[in-house]
Amino acid sequence: MGSMGAPNVPREQSLNLPVIDVSDTSPENGKRLVQAAIDYGFLYVSPEGTPFNEQLIDAQFKLSREFFTCPLSEKEKFHVGTDNRGWLGMHNEILDPAKQSKEFKEAFNIGEFDEERMPQQIMPGCLSTETSLTQLRDFEAACDKTCKMFLDLIGIGLEVEDGLNWFSKRHGRPSGCTMRMLHYPSLPKGTDYSLDNDVRAGAHSDYGSITLLFQRSSQPGLEIRPPGGTDTWAPVAVFPPNYASSSLPPILVNIGDLMSYWTSGLLRSTVHRVIFPKDTKAGQDRYSLVYFCHPRDDVELEAVPSRIVREHKRRIGQADEDETLHGYGGGMNGKRAMTAREHLMKRLSATYSHRVERS
Ligand SMILES: O=C(O)CCC(=O)C(=O)O
Numbered sequence: 001m002g003s004m005g006a007p008n009v010p011r012e013q014s015l016n017l018p019v020i021d022v023s024d025t026s027p028e029n030g031k032r033l034v035q036a037a038i039d040y041g042f043l044y045v046s047p048e049g050t051p052f053n054e055q056l057i058d059a060q061f062k063l064s065r066e067f068f069t070c071p072l073s074e075k076e077k078f079h080v081g082t083d084n085r086g087w088l089g090m091h092n093e094i095l096d097p098a099k100q101s102k103e104f105k106e107a108f109n110i111g112e113f114d115e116e117r118m119p120q121q122i123m124p125g126c127l128s129t130e131t132s133l134t135q136l137r138d139f140e141a142a143c144d145k146t147c148k149m150f151l152d153l154i155g156i157g158l159e160v161e162d163g164l165n166w167f168s169k170r171h172g173r174p175s176g177c178t179m180r181m182l183h184y185p186s187l188p189k190g191t192d193y194s195l196d197n198d199v200r201a202g203a204h205s206d207y208g209s210i211t212l213l214f215q216r217s218s219q220p221g222l223e224i225r226p227p228g229g230t231d232t233w234a235p236v237a238v239f240p241p242n243y244a245s246s247s248l249p250p251i252l253v254n255i256g257d258l259m260s261y262w263t264s265g266l267l268r269s270t271v272h273r274v275i276f277p278k279d280t281k282a283g284q285d286r287y288s289l290v291y292f293c294h295p296r297d298d299v300e301l302e303a304v305p306s307r308i309v310r311e312h313k314r315r316i317g318q319a320d321e322d323e324t325l326h327g328y329g330g331g332m333n334g335k336r337a338m339t340a341r342e343h344l345m346k347r348l349s350a351t352y353s354h355r356v357e358r359s
């Protein structure tokens with residue numbers, strides 16, 4: 001590995017995303033994770049080092065299928081509200097406003113549970129039985145734990161001076177954390193869509209600190225902007241080469257806009273999209289599960305106490321005289337750094353046509 005912080009990727013290299021075990025808290029592993037976050041903004045995490053197992057993930061996919069097979073009239077009752085929770089039908093979300101293409105997908109967003117571990121939104125019948133709620137809670141808890149482990153490894157890799165758990169300590173309730181179930185339906189013959197222009201999910205970057213993505217073994221489609229590429233796309237395989245399991249894919253983790261902002265662009269928030277499979281035409285459904293992780297609402301996105309981040313800022317000519325003043329002026333009245341919630345609100349209002357306000 002070269003000097004930390006400088007992107008390490010030769011221009012024409014194909015994607016070589018590492019598989020990281022987040023339970024290995026050695027400095028070397030932290031460096032590997034951070035280097036991939038700098039180079040690609042995407043990497044794999046093996047479920048073995050996390051609270052996840054095949055059964056927990058399968059059961060969550062099963063719940064998601066159950067919900068999406070409900071009649072349209074039923075799903076419409078849970079239409080996404082101003083709080084960004086609920087069901088989004090086909091073509092509702094324009095992730096890539098510049099292109100305005102149609103998005104062939106439906107999604108169900110579940111906001112974080114309250115202190116009693118109950119949903120803070122009206123839930124459809126199939127997701128609110130005791131068994132379903134237990135499953136959703138277990139899945140949410142495993143996502144939360146995995147994110148904290150990942151954030152601690154970022155702290156280790158960045159050699160954060162003020163405690164290696166500097167990032168994870170700033171995550172908790174209330175926050176914008178969201179569990180999302182996604183269904184990209186196969187399209188009936190004759191559907192009005194164009195393979196070149198229409199996509200399953202348009203080009204976008206995620207808003208939060210980090211995102212976990214769970215995929216199924218035979219349902220590819222995710223593509224990312226490779227380092228240095230402005231109009232090329234690189235497919236991300238569901239299974240990396242020589243991966244140990246052929247039934248349970250690793251978790252794909254990416255850096256979001258907030259984390260990139262927080263680290264002055266050192267960690268990369270990479271633009272990605274989901275396309276229709278090219279070989280099987282539009283004939284195959286895709287299901288995915290996403291967990292968007294966000295810091296606590298009130299956390300101010302102040303300077304990260306890390307030599308590596310400071311060196312990066314100097315390199316790009318962004319060093320402040322007072323190095324604690326990162327983001328200063330971004331918040332209310334210009335008197336402090338922007339908070340995590342302010343950052344999220346700014347991003348959400350650009351994506352949805354309705355105004356998003358969470359009470
Ligand atoms: O379904 C996928 O693979 C990606 C979904 C995604 O990127 C998102 O919802 O932000």
Ligand SMILES: [Fe+2]
Pocket residue numbers: 204205206272
């Ligand atoms: Fe995304």
